[in-house]
Every structure is written in C-alpha cells, then in structure tokens.
Amino acid sequence: MMSRSDRRTTSRGRLTRRALLAGAAGAIGAAAVAPVSGQQAIETTRRPGRGPSEIDQRSPFVTPRRAPSATSSRTPLQDLRGTITPADLHFERHHGGVPEIDPTRYELLIHGLVQRPTLFGLADLKRFPSTSRICFLECSGNLRRGGPDTLPQMVCGLTSQTEWTGVMLSTLLDEVGAGSDATWFLAEGQDAAVMTRSIPMEKAFDDAMVVYAQNGDALMPGNGYPVRLLLPGWEGNSSVKWLRRIELADRPFMTREETSKYTDPLGDGSTVRQFSFVMDARSIITDPAYPRVIEPGWHEIRGLAWSGRGRITRVDVSTDGGASWHAADLQAPVLPKAHVRFRYLWHWTGGPGEIMSRATDETGYVQPTWDALREVRGPRTRYHQNPITSWTVGSDGRVLFGAERLRS
Amino acid sequence: MIGTDARVLGRVVPAATLAITMLGLSITGGRVSVTYAQATPPQRASSTALPDTFGFGRPATPDAIAKLDIDVMPDGTGLPPGSGTVADGAQTWGRFCRGCHGPEGEGGSAAPLVGHDPSGRPLTVGNHWPYATTLYDYINRAMPRTAPGTLTPDQVYGLAAWILAKNEIIADDAVMNAETLPAVVMPALGRFVPDDRRGGPEVR
Numbered sequence A: 001m002m003s004r005s006d007r008r009t010t011s012r013g014r015l016t017r018r019a020l021l022a023g024a025a026g027a028i029g030a031a032a033v034a035p036v037s038g039q040q041a042i043e044t045t046r047r048p049g050r051g052p053s054e055i056d057q058r059s060p061f062v063t064p065r066r067a068p069s070a071t072s073s074r075t076p077l078q079d080l081r082g083t084i085t086p087a088d089l090h091f092e093r094h095h096g097g098v099p100e101i102d103p104t105r106y107e108l109l110i111h112g113l114v115q116r117p118t119l120f121g122l123a124d125l126k127r128f129p130s131t132s133r134i135c136f137l138e139c140s141g142n143l144r145r146g147g148p149d150t151l152p153q154m155v156c157g158l159t160s161q162t163e164w165t166g167v168m169l170s171t172l173l174d175e176v177g178a179g180s181d182a183t184w185f186l187a188e189g190q191d192a193a194v195m196t197r198s199i200p201m202e203k204a205f206d207d208a209m210v211v212y213a214q215n216g217d218a219l220m221p222g223n224g225y226p227v228r229l230l231l232p233g234w235e236g237n238s239s240v241k242w243l244r245r246i247e248l249a250d251r252p253f254m255t256r257e258e259t260s261k262y263t264d265p266l267g268d269g270s271t272v273r274q275f276s277f278v279m280d281a282r283s284i285i286t287d288p289a290y291p292r293v294i295e296p297g298w299h300e301i302r303g304l305a306w307s308g309r310g311r312i313t314r315v316d317v318s319t320d321g322g323a324s325w326h327a328a329d330l331q332a333p334v335l336p337k338a339h340v341r342f343r344y345l346w347h348w349t350g351g352p353g354e355i356m357s358r359a360t361d362e363t364g365y366v367q368p369t370w371d372a373l374r375e376v377r378g379p380r381t382r383y384h385q386n387p388i389t390s391w392t393v394g395s396d397g398r399v400l401f402g403a404e405r406l407r408s
Numbered sequence B: 001m002i003g004t005d006a007r008v009l010g011r012v013v014p015a016a017t018l019a020i021t022m023l024g025l026s027i028t029g030g031r032v033s034v035t036y037a038q039a040t041p042p043q044r045a046s047s048t049a050l051p052d053t054f055g056f057g058r059p060a061t062p063d064a065i066a067k068l069d070i071d072v073m074p075d076g077t078g079l080p081p082g083s084g085t086v087a088d089g090a091q092t093w094g095r096f097c098r099g100c101h102g103p104e105g106e107g108g109s110a111a112p113l114v115g116h117d118p119s120g121r122p123l124t125v126g127n128h129w130p131y132a133t134t135l136y137d138y139i140n141r142a143m144p145r146t147a148p149g150t151l152t153p154d155q156v157y158g159l160a161a162w163i164l165a166k167n168e169i170i171a172d173d174a175v176m177n178a179e180t181l182p183a184v185v186m187p188a189l190g191r192f193v194p195d196d197r198r199g200g201p202e203v204r
Helices: A004-023 A029-033 A039-043 A122-127 A152-156 A169-176 A201-206 A370-377 B014-023 B062-068 B086-096 B133-142 B153-166
Strands: A072-074 A107-112 A118-121 A131-138 A159-168 A184-189 A196-200 A209-214 A228-230 A243-249 A272-274 A282-287 A297-306 A312-318 A340-348 A353-361 A390-393 A399-401 B026-028 B031-033 B083-085 B175-177 B192-194
Touching (some): A107 B062, A122 A209, A131 A209, A152 A282, A282 A312, A297 A312, A297 A353, A312 A340, A340 A353, B083 B153, B133 B153
Parallel strands (some): A272 B192
Antiparallel strands (some): A107 A118, A131 A159, A184 A243, A209 A228, A297 A340, B026 B031
C-alpha cells in the first residue's frame, strides 16, 4: 500500500540501485531482482557510505514535491507525518513572483502616525528581543473541489506550519512611538505586486510578529526572505512577505487586496464581506487518502486540524459517511492557531465506506458541511471555505476524494 | 501615504468616513475595538523590563519616506499632481494593457475590468470596486504586470479614467486628477460589510 510519492521514489530508487550495481560490476545483480530478507541489511554494511557533507539531502527514495501552478505551490500534505512543514515544502502564494533580496541592502520602514519614523536593517531587527512561535499559515483561497482523483495536497495544500522567529511587532511599534490615534497599519511588500494590506492595530498589539526565521533557519525566498509579517491565525495574504514598509494610519487604506480580492459576495446578492481575516477551524484526513488502495484490517486514520481562533479542542472522525462520529486522539502539544495531528484507529472490514473528519475549536465552532456553508453564504463566496471533506473507500480498497460532498 | 502630503492633507471626503462607519468599528482612545483576535498567551517572557527605546535603526528622512510611500487612500491622500482624460487612457491602454486584459477591458487572459452586471457576474471594477482611488493605487504599484511601476502619474490617471468610463461610472469627457478621482462614487460602495464571523457555534 504505497503512497504516490513512495511509488515514485521506488522507481527512482531502482535507478539509483542499478547505477550502484553497474559500479560494482554486477557482482550482486541477482539480489536486486528478488529481494531476500535481510540481504540489504547486510549489503550496506559491506562498503563505506558517503562521508559528511555541507548540506544533507533527502534519501533518493523520498521525493515529496509541492504542486506548483502559475500563482501558487501546494504542500504535499499526504507525504508529511508531523506538524512542522519542512521549509522547502511550505506552500507559496504570491502575486508578482519571488523577488531576490540582498539582505545587506534590506530595510524596513516604519512611519505614518509614529513619533520617530525609522528604518531598520536586518541586523537591527535581529538585535531586538526575539520570540519564536509555532503556528499555521493558510491561504484563504484554500479549497479545490476536484474530482475523485484529488490528492490531499490539491484539496487544501495551501496550508503549512512553521516555527517562526522574529520580533513582536509591538516591540517595534514601541520603539518608533506609535501614536495613540493609529487604528490601522498598512503592510507593504517589495515584490513586483508591491503587496499591500491594511491591518487593525489591535492585531499589532496582540500577537503580530515581524519574522526573519523559518524553522530556525533564514526564511525561504518564497516565504518572504529576508523578512515577513506574521499574523497568527489570519489569512495568509495578510502576513505580507518581503516586508519593506509599515505605515500607521487612522483608517484602512482600501487596497485592491481588501476590496476587489479577499472579499466575499454573500448570499443576499447585495452585500460583500470585507476584512475577513480569521481562518475558521478546519481538518482534513491525510491518510488514507487518494491514491491509496488499502486492504482490510487495521488502519490508523490520520490527519491535521487547525483553527485561527485558538486551540482545537476536538476532532471527530466518521467512517460511515457521517452517520456516526468518534472522538479522535489529538497529539500533544495542542497549540493555539496551530496544526494539530489527530488519529483514529479503524478496522476496515472490506465493505464500501466513507471516512471524514470534523474539527471543533475552543470557541465552540464546529467545522461545517459544504451544504451548511452554502446555506449561510450563498453560492458565490470565494474565500474562507472550510467544509468537512471525505474520502470514499470502495470494496476494492481504492480510496477516492469524496467529490460528491462538495457538489451543489 | 498619510500625514506627509500637504496638497491633500486634511480633506475629509465622505467616502472615507463612510468606510469607518460601515466597518462598525468603534474607536475609543484611538484604538479600534474589533474582536478579530482571540487573546493569546504572551509570546515573550522576559526577566528584565524593556528599555523605553533600544536605539536600533536609523531615523527615516522625509526623502527616504517619500521614495516608498506610494499608497493612495479613498479620500485621495497620496495622489500625486497630474491628470488624464478618457482618451489619454485609451491610448495607454492600447499600448500597455490590452494584450492581457482585452481591447475593451474584458475577454483577455487576465481578469475582466469592465462589466456592470449588478448581480456581480463577473466581478469587475464596475460592480465590485468600492473606491476609484484603489484603481490609481493598484495600477501604479502593480501594472502593467511585466513592467510594474513604470507608468507616469498622467498615464495612470488616464487609465483610471478610461476604465471608469468603460464601466459607465464617469462621462467620456471626464478628467481624472487628485481632486476628481476621489470624488467618484463607485456603484459598489455601499455593498461592503464588516466580517461578522466571531467563532462560537454559529456558522456564518
């Protein structure tokens, strides 16, 4: 029962083995044809392996890949086992490409309603008291309603999790003397979209950060190197990357990304929801999922759950298409505004089934069905779609995306 | 761009005021009181009190600020001198925009900018943009996509004029500048409402 990436890697792995065998003049060629138990465990002991290197690389048998499109790149959720996304697999979404920024020439300008307009170099930002925080990021456009052959990555791979390190925005605002009349700030990137969002000052003094490290290392270019804004729990677009400027003001700026985009026409046909920052609770089963084919017996149903409003308090799993629900185990620590792993042990007896998960967060919010979302929002909202999703299991063990659940 | 542009500073335009009311934000003691964020535990525990200032960074001069401060607000704050007519805009459109957005502002590979269907199909400047100033701000910062930031203020004013006229929001002989653009009342202005999701059991 291989995942897609295992299969890919096995064929890649064979190539590698063949190359090795060619080097060994085919002396042990027969072994590659019919695996003999214990054989490989002995083979690798018969010659020294590679020496230490400057930078490690994944085994040639392991090739998780993001799924890029013209504007985004999706995290391979089905290939990951924990809650921290490797930096090179973090999703990307940008509107003007990834700029190349020389850190020695980088500066962050903070101005507007402040007493001391200031330019901070990267080294300046790193001198301030630092903070690390594990939280998820998610694009608010993170739902694809594909057909039965849809991978978890394609359903909602525009979410990832990182341990971010940087300085609290409030520390910087104290440094520049933020005016008490400031109610919003503009965050602006130095990419070719010169991305801009208006953010309420309340968030600045709650938990907003200006970060320069991703999982302990410098930010990846696609995630804002050298510096990005981080607004835990809020739609990814507002955590502006390649941050060059913060301007404090007494009203929102009404940029294109908070008027034309990232706003939602509602079901009444006349109003449009604006400044919808918080990501509501959501979950997805990442295994078993398409394209796996499973056999009868025990399976641990595994997945991720998260909420932009705080902690996940429970995840329920159904194996009968929602007729009955069972509490899944949550892997500690359960952090606020963070991906948490859930697990539920399932004995599949072989008949057709449908597995699904439903997250609840500490505000009492329960992840809705697609129909419930449509009911309250109408047919035309584009962002913040967090419906319960499912995987169907056929009698032949084939696992397919529950595309029918998202019709209508 | 706030507080630095004497030309437009202090003008109170109803659109901006309306925006605040619309959002339902109550402003007390200078801080917006909205409930977007859940209170989260303090992220940083320190044994020593923070100094009043660290003295890091260097003062930003007005020149340094002006170089980067390109944003334009609904009341026109931040708009530069210059102007453009619908006819000017048509010319610039033909040279720099039609390839992606189509000759008439729709039907190209990029999103349509023209369309009046009040039910909002598709979403365009005509039925979904609440402020005309956003056109200046966005075109100036991000378009044309392959060479952003290369248009002159006159060209951007002209393009804004052409797009607004195509959407039948302004007359074909209108001139757009720092005075007239913020005064344009967009069809979608009254449609925007603040996010009312608050967590809890109710799905919104």
